[in-house]
Amino acid sequence: MTWFMVAVVVVVVAAGLLRWRRPAWYWLAFGVVLATVRVLVRYSSVMEACGLTVPPSRWRLALARVANRPVPESRAPRILRLRPTRTGLVLRLKLRPGQDAFDVASATDRLRHSFGMYGVNSREVRSGVVEVRMTGYDVLKQVQMPAKTDTRPMRVPVALREDGSVHYRDYRAVPHGLTLGATESGKSVYQRNLVAGLAPMDVALVGIDCKQGVELFPLARRFSALADNPDTALELLEALVSHMEEVYQLIRAEQRISVAVPDAEIAADIWDLPEDIRPVPVVVLVDEVAELALFASKEEEKRRDRIITALVRLAQLGRAAGIYLEICGQRFGSELGKGITMLRAQLTGRTAHRVNDETSANMAFGDISPDAVLAAIQIPAETRGLAIAGDSTGGWHRIRAPHTSLRQAVNTCNKYADRTPDVPALAPFRPAVAALPSARVPLSKTAPATA
Ligand SMILES: Nc1ncnc2c1ncn2[C@@H]1O[C@H](COP(=O)(O)OP(=O)(O)OP(=O)(O)O)[C@@H](O)[C@H]1O
Numbered sequence: 037m038t039w040f041m042v043a044v045v046v047v048v049v050a051a052g053l054l055r056w057r058r059p060a061w062y063w064l065a066f067g068v069v070l071a072t073v074r075v076l077v078r079y080s081s082v083m084e085a086c087g088l089t090v091p092p093s094r095w096r097l098a099l100a101r102v103a104n105r106p107v108p109e110s111r112a113p114r115i116l117r118l119r120p121t122r123t124g125l126v127l128r129l130k131l132r133p134g135q136d137a138f139d140v141a142s143a144t145d146r147l148r149h150s151f152g153m154y155g156v157n158s159r160e161v162r163s164g165v166v167e168v169r170m171t172g173y174d175v176l177k178q179v180q181m182p183a184k185t186d187t188r189p190m191r192v193p194v195a196l197r198e199d200g201s202v203h204y205r206d207y208r209a210v211p212h213g214l215t216l217g218a219t220e221s222g223k224s225v226y227q228r229n230l231v232a233g234l235a236p237m238d239v240a241l242v243g244i245d246c247k248q249g250v251e252l253f254p255l256a257r258r259f260s261a262l263a264d265n266p267d268t269a270l271e272l273l274e275a276l277v278s279h280m281e282e283v284y285q286l287i288r289a290e291q292r293i294s295v296a297v298p299d300a301e302i303a304a305d306i307w308d309l310p311e312d313i314r315p316v317p318v319v320v321l322v323d324e325v326a327e328l329a330l331f332a333s334k335e336e337e338k339r340r341d342r343i344i345t346a347l348v349r350l351a352q353l354g355r356a357a358g359i360y361l362e363i364c365g366q367r368f369g370s371e372l373g374k375g376i377t378m379l380r381a382q383l384t385g386r387t388a389h390r391v392n393d394e395t396s397a398n399m400a401f402g403d404i405s406p407d408a409v410l411a412a413i414q415i416p417a418e419t420r421g422l423a424i425a426g427d428s429t430g431g432w433h434r435i436r437a438p439h440t441s442l443r444q445a446v447n448t449c450n451k452y453a454d455r456t457p458d459v460p461a462l463a464p465f466r467p468a469v470a471a472l473p474s475a476r477v478p479l480s481k482t483a484p485a486t487a
Pocket residue numbers: 217218219220221222223224225226420421422436437438439
């Protein structure tokens with residue numbers, strides 16, 4: 037294997053020497069091959085130096101003694117698979133008896149220095165098998181999403197992780213999400229990527245933008261309902277609750293449970309319903325949620341309580357009815373009043389951009405992972421868009437969404453405007469937009485200024 041790789045390098049170098057002016061992908065491929073060879077050549081010695089070897093077993097020692105051979109060497113984890121990627125390398129290792137995934141995880145920084153890589157991350161694949169991802173450069177400095185991603189219904193490739201893999205927002209696995217971050221930290225760009233990713237899918241988008249609609253209203257053509265103030269937001273949320281109840285009635289009617297129905301055929305959520313009657317899933321995007329929870333008078337307090345109650349009901353019961361919440365804000369804690377922590381507990385997918393204090397980071401990760409809190413505080417102010425994404429299992433990743441301008445997101449929404457479904461319950465909130473010009477809108481800055 038090693039000699040084959042050396043031969044490949046020799047051929048690549050020779051080709052490079054004959055003609056230095058090569059496209060960028062050539063030098064990228066060259067770097068990856070070089071890194072692969074470096075890792076393979078140094079593998080055993082680095083693993084030993086990093087304390088990732090185990091001494092020879094008793095029977096190997098006995099065998100060597102009987103055969104009068106030298107004492108066998110300590111053994112490193114066996115390489116099951118080596119896969120060069122666009123950003124570096126992925127190794128799959130079979131651990132030796134006595135080793136565990138934590139041994140590898142705690143040695144990642146030593147491995148990074150020893151192999152001369154930019155970053156090394158590890159994760160357990162299954163019992164006894166660990167995947168080690170190595171990146172040759174800072175992939176989050178200038179985010180470039182791979183051309184091919186594993187897109188499935190309700191699963192959006194929204195950002196890149198620091199280990200070079202794609203970060204997906206999978207609504208069916210993690211129905212509701214909370215995105216926090218200080219001002220100018222990159223929340224809107226992240227949300228724009230989500231909308232652009234959802235636009236080509238069969239999904240109804242509902243937006244509540246309390247920044248007077250500046251973020252979501254330009255994307256109106258792909259939205260089935262929009263609200264730009266707390267009063268409309270309340271009506272819209274209550275309409276969504278009624279829609280949810282109707283969907284539950286539909287699921288109930290379709291269950292038709294009798295003793296003869298096998299378990300698998302009993303519908304428990306919209307995805308179990310036949311496609312022809314399945315209601316369209318709804319993603320509700322709320323920008324600057326604190327605006328919905330603040331009040332200055334008795335009247336506003338009543339409105340606030342009704343809004344939070346509707347949000348809590350949607351978060352508790354929405355998943356089976358195909359209603360998913362995506363809540364965005366600068367802070368989201370108990371200081372916003374009653375019901376907020378109850379709502380937060382239902383928002384499993386957590387993403388924190390740069391925050392200014394530990395309390396804000398705690399609002400995202402305090403109840404999930406203390407390490408993630410620390411990582412969120414350490415995000416540098418100059419790297420906008422960098423975020424920590426965690427889930428309820430305690431796992432977290434450093435991610436960054438590609439920089440999508442509002443113009444690009446508007447063009448994507450206009451392109452898929454015909455996919456905007458009509459949800460009867462939300463019809464009164466459908467934004468009124470002028471008809472799209474028949475000519476195709478070019479994906480460039482020269483597109484007309486009207487969204
Ligand atoms: N992923 C990214 N890559 C590069 N630049 C980014 C990224 N995300 C955000 N930025 C830059 O940071 C600036 C602020 O981003 P954004 O408007 O998303 O912040 P925000 O958190 O929504 O701020 P506010 O709460 O004040 O609206 C943007 O103008 C953009 O240039």
